[in-house]
Amino acid sequence: DADVTQTPRNRITKTGKRIMLECSQTKGHDRMYWYRQDPGLGLQLIYYSFDVKDINKGEISDGYSVSRQAQAKFSLSLESAIPNQTALYFCATSDGKVETQYFGPGTRLLVL
């Protein structure tokens, strides 16, 4: 969905490096989410934010941090990347009324 963009789309990094994945949305939604998807598996929630001042841990927040810079922007950071964080990362938004989520195209991350 072009209303939700993620940068970069692909990233290769080395163990121990700090990296940031960015998400922007033009849908005007208050809620934003970061998910991780490992090959052949389902989606796991990392962090979510219901508004600019609200940040919540999801199922697998260890090793990750987030920043909600504005209603439209939600960044995910890996402070010290490790190989088992190699995965496809998705950002999503919702208006929170009935929890319909709109997903970005994903960022494919490879940690060597």
Next chain:
Amino acid sequence: LAKTTQPISMDSYEGQEVNITCSHNNIATNDYITWYQQFPSQGPRFIIQGYKTKVTNEVASLFIPADRKSSTLSLPRVSLSDTAVYYCLVAYSSASKIIFGSGTRLSIRP
């Protein structure tokens, strides 16, 4: 403990109706059930959403029994392009959790 369960995979043939069931224990009164479709290397895409009984749109139907502990996504007359992974999502307002099912890999054959 909130949990969402789906079959791992299903196979069917073009032109058939496919029904995928999701089990969701402890669903609360105000929780909605949403189904998504995902193709490889793409983000999940909304298919249909419901609260109770039956909902129908141009691509699918969603059946939710009275106890709301499960839901069934129905895809009428599937085609090869319906080959994808299908996820159910329940927003558990009581636990402030958003739980995706593990996904059902649907394969459609000619």
